[in-house]
Every structure is written in structure tokens, then in C-alpha cells.
Amino acid sequence: ETGVTQTPRHLVMGMTNKKSLKCEQHLGHNAMYWYKQSAKKPLELMFVYNFKEQTENNSVPSRFSPECPNSSHLFLHLHTLQPEDSALYLCASSQDSGQGSNQPQHFGDGTRLSIL
Amino acid sequence: QKEVEQNSGPLSVPEGAIASLNCTYSDRGSQSFFWYRQYSGKSPELIMFIYSNGDKEDGRFTAQLNKASQYVSLLIRDSQPSDSATYLCAVKGTGGFKTIFGAGTRLFVKA
Numbered sequence: 653e654t655g656v657t658q659t660p661r662h663l664v665m666g667m668t669n670k671k672s673l674k675c676e677q678h679l680g681h682n683a684m685y686w687y688k689q690s691a692k693k694p695l696e697l698m699f700v701y702n703f704k705e706q707t708e709n710n711s712v713p714s715r716f717s718p719e720c721p722n723s724s725h726l727f728l729h730l731h732t733l734q735p736e737d738s739a740l741y742l743c744a745s746s747q748d749s750g751q752g753s754n755q756p757q758h759f760g761d762g763t764r765l766s767i768l
Numbered sequence: 769q770k771e772v773e774q775n776s777g778p779l780s781v782p783e784g785a786i787a788s789l790n791c792t793y794s795d796r797g798s799q800s801f802f803w804y805r806q807y808s809g810k811s812p813e814l815i816m817f818i819y820s821n822g823d824k825e826d827g828r829f830t831a832q833l834n835k836a837s838q839y840v841s842l843l844i845r846d847s848q849p850s851d852s853a854t855y856l857c858a859v860k861g862t863g864g865f866k867t868i869f870g871a872g873t874r875l876f877v878k879a
Contacts, residue, residue, distance in 0.1 A: 654811065694772070695812075695856070695869040708866060742811055754800035754819055754860065757867065759811040 655679040656760035658743050664766045665733065673728040673763045675743030683749035684726040685757060686718060687742040695742070701726060702749045733767045740764050771795065772859050774870035782878050787844040789873050791857030794838070800860040801833055803842045806872065807853045815855070816842065847877040 656677045665671050677684065686698040700708035701720040715737075717729040726743055744757040773792045781787045789803075800819055804812035818824045818831040818840065830843040840859075844851055854872040861868070 654813070692776070692871070694871040697866055697868075700866070710866075754817075756802050756814045756817050757858075758814065759804075761811045 654758055654760060656743060656745055656758055658741075658760035658763050660763055661761065662764045662766075664768060665730070666768050667733060667735075669733075670729070670731045672730065673741055673743075673765075675726040675728075675760055677724055677726075677743075677745040677758070677760075679745055679758060681745040681747050681758075682723050683746045683753075683755075684720060684723070685744040685746075685749075686716075686726065686728050687744065689740040689742055689762070698728075700749055707749065730765075733765075735767050738765055738767045770870075771868045772857055772870040774855075774857050774873045776871060777874040778876050779873055780876045780878060781847050783847060783849060785847050785877075787847045787851065787875055787877070789842040789844075789855050789857075789875065791840045791842075791859075791870055792838055793840070793857075793859045793868075795859065795861040795868075796835075796838060798835075798838075798859045798861045800867075801831070801840045802858040802860075802867070803829075803831060803840075804856040804858060804869075805853045806856060812856055844875075847875075849877045849879045851875060852877050 688696045699718045719727040740762045742762045743760040746757045747755040803815045806812040816831045832841045856872045857870040
């Protein structure tokens with residue numbers, strides 16, 4: 653149990669579907685992250701939220717839409733995805749993410765997403 | 769040049785040996801360095817972090833940092849088959865909010 657819970661664990665969707673990924677952290681952290689992990693590639697940072705404010709959007713296509721209603725919850729809304737979007741999507745949290753922060757990140761177990 | 773570079777491996781060591789995992793980074797101003805272990809089908813879990821030049825030991829694990837050479841390593845003593853996993857090096861630079869991850873090194877410990 654990492655303290656970061658992601659649902660669903662697996663998701664199969666068509667290119668025209670709309671779905672959402674959910675992440676919840678029970679660690680009292682103030683920063684939350686979405687990463688994409690594809691086979692044999694480094695973790696790709698997608699979005700960073702610090703105290704509910706988005707502080708990083710790493711040139712992510714608009715078919716991915718994040719939402720952070722509070723410091724404990726993070727969503728990733730998916731719409732009109734492409735086959736190349738099939739990957740493991742990981743949520744992480746840390747105490748904070750400011751420029752001077754050196755806090756490590758704690759990861760959830762991820763959502764394995766397959767686009768048909 | 770990749771921002772954080774690791775040899776993809778696989779690195780194969782016999783049980784009981786020392787496994788040495790290396791990582792180089794491009795941002796000279798980087799301040800925070802992390803090693804994560806990721807088992808197949810699982811999420812990354814933090815193994816060690818290091819902020820200052822030199823060695824930091826935690827049980828069988830030792831992290832080594834050389835900022836002048838922009839090099840960080842992880843040594844695993846008395847390697848066990850359960851150490852077989854992908855090890856991710858992560859570096860946080862001076863600007864922005866990003867932590868940059870390397871692609872990882874796959875380690876196999878043979879029984």
C-alpha cells in the first residue's frame with residue numbers, strides 16, 4: 653500500500669469514448685502528478701499540480717484534460733484518444749513540488765490503458 | 769543529449785555479488801537525486817535519495833553522488849534474486865517543478 657490509489661487498474665476504450673482516470677492520495681501531500689509510461693521509454697511527465705494549481709503542462713495534447721478539485725484528488729479526463737496513447741498512466745504525489753523542493757514522489761499502481 | 773541517461777541493460781549479476789547501476793545527468797545545477805525500483809507490472813517505489821556529494825548508505829544500498837562529474841550511482845551489496853527489477857534514476861533540477869526520469873536499467877540477479 654503506497655498511500656496513492658488509482659482507479660481503474662485496467663481500462664480498454666475505443667477512440668471515440670470518454671473516460672476518466674482517478675487518483676487519490678492519503679499521505680497529506682500538496683503536489684500531485686500524472687505520468688505516462690510506455691514500453692522501453694522513460695517516464696513522461698504530463699501534468700503537475702501544487703496546492704491544487706496546475707504548475708506544469710508538458711505539452712500534452714488537449715485530448716488529455718486534468719482536474720484537481722483538492723490536494724487529495726486528481727483526475728485525468730480522456731477523450732478521442734489515439735492508439736499511441738495506450739500506456740501505463742501513473743499518478744504520484746509529494747509533499748510539495750516547488751522549485752526549492754527536494755521531496756521524493758510516491759506512486760500509485762497505475763492504470764493500464766488500451767485504446768482500440 | 770538525454771537529460772538523464774542510464775544504460776538500459778540488462779545487467780546480470782550472480783546472487784551475493786555487488787550490482788552497480790549508473791546514471792548521468794545534463795543539468796549541472798541539479799540538486800536532488802532519487803533511485804526508484806520498479807518490478808514488472810508494478811509502480812516505481814523509492815529506494816534512496818541523495819542531495820550532497822559523497823556516499824549515502826541504507827542497508828544493502830549505497831547511493832553515490834558526484835556533482836562535478838554529473839554522475840550518480842546505486843550499489844546493491846549481497847544482491848538477491850528479489851532485487852531483479854528495473855531501477856530508475858530521477859533528477860530534479862533547479863528550474864521548474866519537474867523531476868526527470870531516466871529510462872531505467874534492468875537488473876537480473878541469478879540464483
